[in-house]
Amino acid sequence: xxKLLFVAGILLASxxxxxxxxxxxxxxQFVVRAPIAPIDGSFEDYKSYSVKxxxxxxxxxxxxxxxxxxxxxxxxxxxxxxGLKFQxxxxxxxxxxxxxxxxxxxxxxxxxxxxxxQNAPAYYIGLxxxxxxxxxxxxxxxxxxxxxxxxxxxxxxxxxxxxxxYDIVSRDYxxxxxxxxxxxxYTPNNDYKLFTLTKGRKSKSTFNVDxxxxxxxxxxxxLDVERKNWAGMFGEAQKYWKSLAEYTDPEDEDLQKDVxxxxxxxxxxxxxxxxxxxxxxxxxxxxxxxxxxFLGMAQNYGNVQDAQKLVKYFIDxxxxxxxxxxxxxxxxxxxQQSGPNAFKYYELENSSVTDEDGNTYAGNVRLFFDFxxxxxxxxxxxxxxxxxxMNQIGSEKTSVWIYMEGxxxxxxxxxxxxxxxxxxxxxxxxxxxxxSGGLSLFVxxxxxxxxxxxxxxxxxxxxxxxxxxxxxxxSFAFKRPTEDSYTSLPSYAGRxxxxxxxxxxxxxxxxxxxxxxxxxxxxxxxxxxxxxxMAACGK
Numbered sequence: 166x167x168k169l170l171f172v173a174g175i176l177l178a179s180x181x182x183x184x185x186x187x188x189x190x191x192x193x194q195f196v197v198r199a200p201i202a203p204i205d206g207s208f209e210d211y212k213s214y215s216v217k218x219x220x221x222x223x224x225x226x227x228x229x230x231x232x233x234x235x236x237x238x239x240x241x242x243x244x245x246x247x248g249l250k251f252q253x254x255x256x257x258x259x260x261x262x263x264x265x266x267x268x269x270x271x272x273x274x275x276x277x278x279x280x281x282x283q284n285a286p287a288y289y290i291g292l293x294x295x296x297x298x299x300x301x302x303x304x305x306x307x308x309x310x311x312x313x314x315x316x317x318x319x320x321x322x323x324x325x326x327x328x329x330x331y332d333i334v335s336r337d338y339x340x341x342x343x344x345x346x347x348x349x350x351y352t353p354n355n356d357y358k359l360f361t362l363t364k365g366r367k368s369k370s371t372f373n374v375d376x377x378x379x380x381x382x383x384x385x386x387x388l389d390v391e392r393k394n395w396a397g398m399f400g401e402a403q404k405y406w407k408s409l410a411e412y413t414d415p416e417d418e419d420l421q422k423d424v425x426x427x428x429x430x431x432x433x434x435x436x437x438x439x440x441x442x443x444x445x446x447x448x449x450x451x452x453x454x455x456x457x458x459f460l461g462m463a464q465n466y467g468n469v470q471d472a473q474k475l476v477k478y479f480i481d482x483x484x485x486x487x488x489x490x491x492x493x494x495x496x497x498x499x500x501q502q503s504g505p506n507a508f509k510y511y512e513l514e515n516s517s518v519t520d521e522d523g524n525t526y527a528g529n530v531r532l533f534f535d536f537x538x539x540x541x542x543x544x545x546x547x548x549x550x551x552x553x554x555m556n557q558i559g560s561e562k563t564s565v566w567i568y569m570e571g572x573x574x575x576x577x578x579x580x581x582x583x584x585x586x587x588x589x590x591x592x593x594x595x596x597x598x599x600x601s602g603g604l605s606l607f608v609x610x611x612x613x614x615x616x617x618x619x620x621x622x623x624x625x626x627x628x629x630x631x632x633x634x635x636x637x638x639x640s641f642a643f644k645r646p647t648e649d650s651y652t653s654l655p656s657y658a659g660r661x662x663x664x665x666x667x668x669x670x671x672x673x674x675x676x677x678x679x680x681x682x683x684x685x686x687x688x689x690x691x692x693x694x695x696x697x698x699m700a701a702c703g704k
Contacts, residue, residue, distance in 0.1 A: 194358055195384050198248030198351035200440035201479045204486050205349050208300070211256035212388055214246040224266040224334065231326045243335035246342070247354040250388045258299040261338050265313060267291035267508045274509060276535045276564060282319050285543060288326075289534075290333060291315040291508025295495075296341035307349075307491045309341040312498065312639060313507045315537045321544055332542070344657050348489040351392070352479045355472055357434050358465065359384055360427045362420070370417035372424065380405050381431060387438070399435045406432050410451060426455035426465075433469055437476060445473065485661050487684035496639075509534060511636060515589040518567060518578075526576050528569035530586070532636055536562040538616060563617060563637070580617035594619045594635055599642065600650035620651060623688070624695045628703055631695040633688070641691045643667060656686040664694075671702035 203209065218241055228235040244261060245251060269278060269289035278289050292314060298307040320329045346354065361378045364370060383402045390398055406428040414421040433448035453466045501511045510533045517527035565583065566575035586594045599618050620632040620642065632651060634640045642651035652667055654660060661678050668674040674697060677683065683694045 194356040195387065196247050196354065196356040197387050197438060198354045199438040200476065201352045201483055203349050203351055204483065205489075208257070208306075208349055209351075210391060211249070211301075212391075213250040213252040213255035214257040214259055215251070215253055215255035216241060216244050216246075216259045216261065218244060219260065219262040220334075221263050221266055223268075224263055224330070227266065227268040227330060228327060230268060230270075233325070233327045235327075240331050240334060243331055244338045246346070246350075248350070248388070256301050258303065259342075260297045260299075261341070262295045262297075263292070263334060263337075264295060265291065265293035265507075266334070269315070269508060274535075276533055278535060279317070285319050285322050286324065286326075286329070287317055287319050288329070289315060289317050289508075289537065291534075292333070292337060293507075294337055294341065296338065298345060305492065307345050308493050308495075309344070310493060310496050311337060311341060312496050313502045314638070315508045315534045317537050317539045318542055319539065320542045329542075344489050347482075348486070352483075353475045355475060357384070357472065358468065360430060362423055362427065364417065364420060368417045368420060370414050370420050372412075372414060372417070372420060377409070377424065377427075381427070384431075384434070396439045399439060403432060403435055410448075422455050422457075426452065426457070429455065430465065430469065434472070437472060442473075442476070449473075487657065487661055487681055489657065490685065513588060517587045518565065518583050519585045520578065520583050526567040526569060528567045528572075528575075531566045531568065531575070532580075532619075533564040533566070534637065535564050537637070580619070586619050592621075594621055595632070596620070597644070598650045599634070599653050618651070624692060626699055626703060629695065629698060631691055641686060641688070643695075654686055654691070660684065660686065668698060668702075671698055673701035674698050 218237060220237060220240070225235045244259075246257065246259065249255075249257070267290070269291065270280070279287050281287055292311065294311040296307075296309045297305055300306050318329070318333065320332075346352070359381060361381060362374045364372075364374055380402050383398060387395065409424050409428040410432065412421055412424040412428065414424070429448045429451035433445050433452060436442070436444040436448070449466075449469065452469055456464075456466045501507060501513075506512070510531050513530045513532070515528075516530040517525055518530060519525045563580045565578050565580060567578075568575045580596055581598075583596045586596060588594070596617060596619055599616050616637065618634045618638065619636040621635050622630055622632050624631040628645060630644050630646075632642045632644060634642060634651075634653070640653050642653045644651045652663075655663055661684070664678045664683060665675050668678070674694070677697060682697075683690055
């Protein structure tokens with residue numbers, strides 16, 4: 166106990182209030198990254214970060230449109246790096262730049278947009294951003310870019326625009342950060358409850374509650390301790406908790422149960438954090454047995470099980486991990502993407518489109534963003550309601566106007582009704598429906614990414630074609646002649662799984678996928694994939 170008290174003596178001191186005769190979660194949960202080691206351990210000893218936000222005027226103007234105050238401190242608090250400490254001069258130096266943010270509404274467009282759905286607010290948001298991370302010495306070690314894109318967001322009815330807007334930008338920040346977090350930091354990032362004890366007023370127990378509560382504080386300083394020292398730091402505390410795992414107190418049965426529950430809970434979480442999963446398993450029955458229930462449910466036991474599932478998930482995910490390119494090349498934007506109407510429409514002069522009936526229309530072709538990708542951020546929704554939303558809204562309705570010479574009004578149609586498109590040079594593009602090939606590990610909200618797109622056919626054979634999406638997104642996709650849709654390829658999370666599934670008919674490709682030969686989502690890698698498939702299984 167002397168060693169335990171010595172360790173506890175250097176811990177952060179704090180006081181809390183508790184409900185009578187029950188263990189209570191402390192107001193502040195502790196957040197740590199554990200226990201799966203990063204694929205690249207270059208920065209394992211980094212324990213802190215700083216964040217600098219560069220927010221463009223368009224974001225602030227959107228607040229003024231709704232007559233709401235803008236508070237950058239709120240946004241800064243939402244843009245963090247979970248499981249590490251925030252410091253003004255942290256180990257990781259993160260710079261997030263919101264380069265463009267545009268709130269679209271029917272007052273400044275040639276077309277009407279839907280401002281509500283099922284009585285819930287809907288917003289059309291155009292966004293462009295970038296993220297840069299530097300090491301302790303100030304060297305850039307990671308960059309990511311979000312090229313200009315527009316989405317329709319549906320949010321809760323009670324959610325005001327300011328809360329929604331902070332959420333949208335912090336989500337974008339998190340998406341740009343996700344590959345860095347999953348590849349260079351311990352996973353998973355999770356928050357755990359801290360419990361403490363209190364005696365009832367009539368308790369006659371002589372149990373030393375203060376000493377017990379002090380032992381639990383060992384969790385609060387993890388972020389200040391190098392991970393290699395965690396096992397040693399937990400050692401004395403675990404001995405103490407093990408001695409109380411079946412604690413008996415004839416003077417206070419409620420306290421007895423609480424001591425047993427918290428001791429086993431602390432043993433389980435500490436074992437999980439230092440990756441002793443076998444030991445972790447041994448404490449689960451006791452946690453379930455002694456956890457206090459609410460309406461018949463042992464909530465804390467369920468939370469521990471969720472933590473276990475999350476760890477197992479990341480163990481499996483790391484087995485199929487792929488190489489991350491730390492420094493992403495800054496994208497070269499087209500005149501359309503960098504122009505003032507980038508979030509409203511693309512204007513393509515001297516072009517033509519051909520519809521499904523073979524009719525061709527030539528002139529200046531305008532491609533609208535009136536039905537962009539949709540993201541449903543509502544926290545409460547029925548499955549039937551969501552199904553309706555997914556089926557009734559989608560960018561397959563994207564409007565196309567052709568301004569033909571001599572005609573006062575444009576010819577109006579949509580991408581779904583068209584088969585090909587030709588630009589001013591005469592180059593032909595195909596038009597078709599896109600099926601997403603995979604979902605990000607880090608996206609928890611529902612997304613409708615079904616859409617019709619214009620494709621540049623890069624490679625073609627009787628069995629397969631490789632295509633690059635020209636509008637409205639920028640991605641690569643494969644398509645077989647027998648398929649109705651193009652299969653879009655993920656860049657990181659889910660990429661290998663998607664490739665294994667799509668090329669399941671070719672063992673050579675499946676084997677190469679496991680070797681990481683096709684991890685990059687660029688033209689060179691996807692061309693190699695196409696050529697390898699044709700050589701091995703294309704006949």
